[in-house]
Amino acid sequence: MSIELPESDVPPPxxxxxxxxxxxxxxxxxxxxxxxxxVVAGGVIGGSLLxxxxxxxxxxSGQVSLTVNGTRRTVTVDxxxxxxxxxxxxxxxxxxxxxxNAGACGACTVLVDGRRVxxxxxxxxxxxxxxxxxxxxxxxxxxxxxxxxxxxDEDAFQxxxxxxxxxxxxxxxxxxxxxxxxxxxxxWMSGNICRCGCYVKIxxxxxxxxxxK
Amino acid sequence: MYPFTFTKAASTHEALNAGRRGGRYIAGGxxxxxxxxxxxxRPETLVDISGLPLREVxxxxxxxxxxxxxxxxxxxxxxxxxxxxxxxxxxxLELSASAQLRNMATIGGNIMQRTRCTxxxxxxxxxxxxxxxxxxxxREGHNRTHAILGTSEACVATHPSDVAVAFAALEATVHLMxxxxxxxIACADFLLRPGSTPNREQAIRQGELITAVEIPALPRPLKxxxxxxxxxxxxxxxxxxxxVALHVRGGVIREAKVAAGGVGTVPWKLPAVExxxxxxxxxxxxxxxxxEKAAEGARPLEHNRFKVELLKRTVERQLRIVxxxx
Numbered sequence: 001m002s003i004e005l006p007e008s009d010v011p012p013p014x015x016x017x018x019x020x021x022x023x024x025x026x027x028x029x030x031x032x033x034x035x036x037x038x039v040v041a042g043g044v045i046g047g048s049l050l051x052x053x054x055x056x057x058x059x060x061s062g063q064v065s066l067t068v069n070g071t072r073r074t075v076t077v078d079x080x081x082x083x084x085x086x087x088x089x090x091x092x093x094x095x096x097x098x099x100x101n102a103g104a105c106g107a108c109t110v111l112v113d114g115r116r117v118x119x120x121x122x123x124x125x126x127x128x129x130x131x132x133x134x135x136x137x138x139x140x141x142x143x144x145x146x147x148x149x150x151x152x153d154e155d156a157f158q159x160x161x162x163x164x165x166x167x168x169x170x171x172x173x174x175x176x177x178x179x180x181x182x183x184x185x186x187x188w189m190s191g192n193i194c195r196c197g198c199y200v201k202i203x204x205x206x207x208x209x210x211x212x213k
Numbered sequence: 214m215y216p217f218t219f220t221k222a223a224s225t226h227e228a229l230n231a232g233r234r235g236g237r238y239i240a241g242g243x244x245x246x247x248x249x250x251x252x253x254x255r256p257e258t259l260v261d262i263s264g265l266p267l268r269e270v271x272x273x274x275x276x277x278x279x280x281x282x283x284x285x286x287x288x289x290x291x292x293x294x295x296x297x298x299x300x301x302x303x304x305x306l307e308l309s310a311s312a313q314l315r316n317m318a319t320i321g322g323n324i325m326q327r328t329r330c331t332x333x334x335x336x337x338x339x340x341x342x343x344x345x346x347x348x349x350x351x352r353e354g355h356n357r358t359h360a361i362l363g364t365s366e367a368c369v370a371t372h373p374s375d376v377a378v379a380f381a382a383l384e385a386t387v388h389l390m391x392x393x394x395x396x397x398i399a400c401a402d403f404l405l406r407p408g409s410t411p412n413r414e415q416a417i418r419q420g421e422l423i424t425a426v427e428i429p430a431l432p433r434p435l436k437x438x439x440x441x442x443x444x445x446x447x448x449x450x451x452x453x454x455x456x457v458a459l460h461v462r463g464g465v466i467r468e469a470k471v472a473a474g475g476v477g478t479v480p481w482k483l484p485a486v487e488x489x490x491x492x493x494x495x496x497x498x499x500x501x502x503x504x505e506k507a508a509e510g511a512r513p514l515e516h517n518r519f520k521v522e523l524l525k526r527t528v529e530r531q532l533r534i535v536x537x538x539x
Binding site: 059060062078079080082101102103106109115116117118121122123125126128169172173176178186187188189190191192 | 214216217218219221239242243246247249250259261263287310311312313314316317446447448
């Protein structure tokens, strides 16, 4: 399966938020993805192009094996596919959010080989052999990750859209050792925007989790 | 985003071959992927160079520092040698972007990053840098964040890098490897002023690869630091910035390295400020008088006149922070 959501090719989801008669946002995006996938896969992978060395020069998709939340996955992706789209549209891991899709908001933050990165700016085809951790991979059964629990205890969100990115970024911040003061946490968490303005409580959640370690 | 082919280079040789055939190198990808999505960048082939052995930070024989092109911003900033020898580099890096982006972006990619001019990033706007000959929408447009130094009729976009300002101040050298071998070029000559060809931003030839940035040895003790002024406290590009390094011995400034960011079409070295400082004793009056020379030659636009005064004050404050007030 090959996926890509070229923004320029996808019409804006006008009916996305309309009542039940229209498509839901999720079904709309899934449909768009499937269509895009069929088009790309049909043109590149479906035919006999791979067998032709000259045509192989123009192959615009690639196979990649990566581990996501402990599970090894092998997938063929359109070269344009971001890690974020791969997670959400191919693997059904919709916890990581698409905010700006430009590295400016942090909603898509995940860990790649233990380091926090913006998955929207990460090309999936480059991730051969890497280990990816998303919000879905943090809990141990019913036992939440301490930072997840701290976000609940501190009431560190309102709408929740930025929360998965905040938590993954907070884990990175704690691992990197930048939790010496609320000011330091604020600076090192500045890559995650919260439109609801829950920063005070987010900082508190990170601070308390760091202190417990 | 337009389709592209993708290869991962297993060796420098392989990368250079792919580059010579027109392949575009990708390291951290934080600028390139973003601009590809905006269709500002439309490479036909991406060559992933992240596996190449260019990740070392080493002290040179003369006591300078060589930072491999693929050292990530976060790692360069945290490196003990960088922190100890050139705090100005660590500070510039840590005041850049976000922790996530610094975990991805590399030193080589940082100096190759393209302007944040909104008209450059908007493919429906006139922009000589993106589309030579189309005009410059910024000149009469929303130009509050644009350059006041080094501009031309064709382009007024700033260079967005912070660490490149520190490199400019310290007179760093860019190491390149290409089909014709290796060469070195001063930072100041590597990043090009726009002139009539703003689409040419670096003195880099087709297929050439940045392998390292080298900081020359400077007399010790050396105090240095970076100050960044911006519209929000973090995660924002500079309105103005100042990189300062001072060597003071016997109460006299023997060496001064000063450059400014956020104001120039390239990182802006300030030789007139440096000359004013060398041979003098640190004092409040000296910082003020030296900083007065920071905006020499400035040509502000309609909405960025404030940068002239802000630049002087930024330089003055950073001279005071680094040099003290005795």
